Amino acid sequence: MSDTTPTTGDQNGSVPGRSRVVVVDDHAMFRTGVKAEIGTAVDVVGEGADVDSAVAAILQTSPDVVLLDVHLPGGGGVEVLRRVHEKNPDQRFLALSVSDAAEDVIGVIRAGARGYVTKSISGDELVDAIRRVAEGDAVFSPRLAGFVLDAFSGAIDIAAVDEDLDRLSQREREVLRLIARGYAYKEVAKELFISIKTVETHVSSVLRKLQLSNRHQLTRWATDRRLV
Incomplete structure (x- = not known):
């Protein structure tokens, strides 16, 4: 079959x-x-x-x-x-x-x-x-x-979550979740079979699209929305 x-x-x-x-x-x-x-x-x-x-x-x-x-x-x-x-x-x-x-x-x-x-x-x-x-x-x-x-x-604003996530590509979402779970760039690269440079590029793109400044804010953003 x-x-x-x-x-x-x-x-x-x-x-x-x-x-x-x-x-x-x-x-x-x-x-x-x-x-x-x-x-x-x-x-x-x-x-x-x-x-x-x-x-x-x-x-x-x-x-x-x-x-x-x-x-x-x-x-x-x-x-x-x-x-x-x-x-x-x-x-x-x-x-x-x-x-x-x-x-x-x-x-x-x-x-x-x-x-x-x-x-x-x-x-x-x-x-x-x-x-x-x-x-x-x-x-x-x-x-x-x-x-x-x-x-x-209504305790979670899912409409807002959807709108924000729609800005991210599937790969960016995968990187977002791993970073928010505490993975180092090197570990993310190994998990997704991509280069560390590519991980850095995706993280920068995610921060820019979500209007966040650093990894700590990204982690809090994902945790608040129960994405991790």
């Missing part, structure tokens, strides 16, 4: 009472691992590795829940949500991502996902989250639940 070919299961072969799930992630090994973890409790009826294959698998199988990674080739999880909801507004999504960054969480929830859990979740917890989303509940990893409540209650 290629990474970009959607696969579907036999809808008539699903076990009554078990949730039907499509797994969307651009890493084949991760999809295989998820299926191994949850396959005895749910029916995995399809999968996708990018936006196009994900949309095709979801529309073809109409699962109870889609497990959706946030970062995907072809436009990301938000694009999958947009395209599927144009055809089926009732389709339920549960974001499953390594990222707990503010713009990722709020982006997919605004786009219509019913929940957001991180990849540190256990197999049993994921099965329970799938069941709850299938029943109409909203589900979040514990750390993210308070953040989402703060965001939508």
Whole structure:
């Protein structure tokens, strides 16, 4: 099976009472691992590795829940949500991502996902989250639940966060998060496989775009917005 070919299961072969799930992630090994973890409790009826294959698998199988990674080739999880909801507004999504960054969480929830859990979740917890989303509940990893409540209650000005972050490129956001977490330039360069000079250039650009003066202000800015 290629990474970009959607696969579907036999809808008539699903076990009554078990949730039907499509797994969307651009890493084949991760999809295989998820299926191994949850396959005895749910029916995995399809999968996708990018936006196009994900949309095709979801529309073809109409699962109870889609497990959706946030970062995907072809436009990301938000694009999958947009395209599927144009055809089926009732389709339920549960974001499953390594990222707990503010713009990722709020982006997919605004786009219509019913929940957001991180990849540190256990197999049993994921099965329970799938069941709850299938029943109409909203589900979040514990750390993210308070953040989402703060965001939508107005305690965090997400509109301002989005506006500021929109000025940054994807690479600048990656550098921002690592610097805010206390990484030295040398460590950032190693983590992102770029030169120290390139890191310095990105940091200067981030400071200029956010109208900040130094690394300390940058760290406080990111921490206040729960980006780290």
